[in-house]
Amino acid sequence: MSNSTSNQLRNIALTVHELEQGEFYWVLMEGADTDAPAAAEESLPYLPLEAAVEPYTTYANALVAGVAAIRRMFGPNGPRG
Secondary structure, eight states: HHHHHHBOOOEEEEEEEEEEEEEEEEEEEEEOOOEEEEEEHOOOOEEEEEEEESSSSSSEEEEEEEHHHHHHHHOOTBBBB
C-alpha cells in the first residue's frame, strides 16, 4: 500500500442544523465515494460522521464547537487517511 494513499485528505464537511427553534447542532459529514464519475460532477453525497448530542443556543456556538470536534477527531494535520 502506498503512503500517499493513506495520507490523502478526506472530504469532511461541517454543517449546523436547527432541529427546534433556538437549538443548534453541529454535524460532521464525509463525502461518499461514488461509482459514477459523471454523477459526482453534478452532486456529491455526504454521509453523517459525527454530531453534537446536546444543542447550542446559537448557530455561531454550534459552528465553533463543530470546528473543535474536527480538531479533536483529526488532530493538527486534519482528516488524513
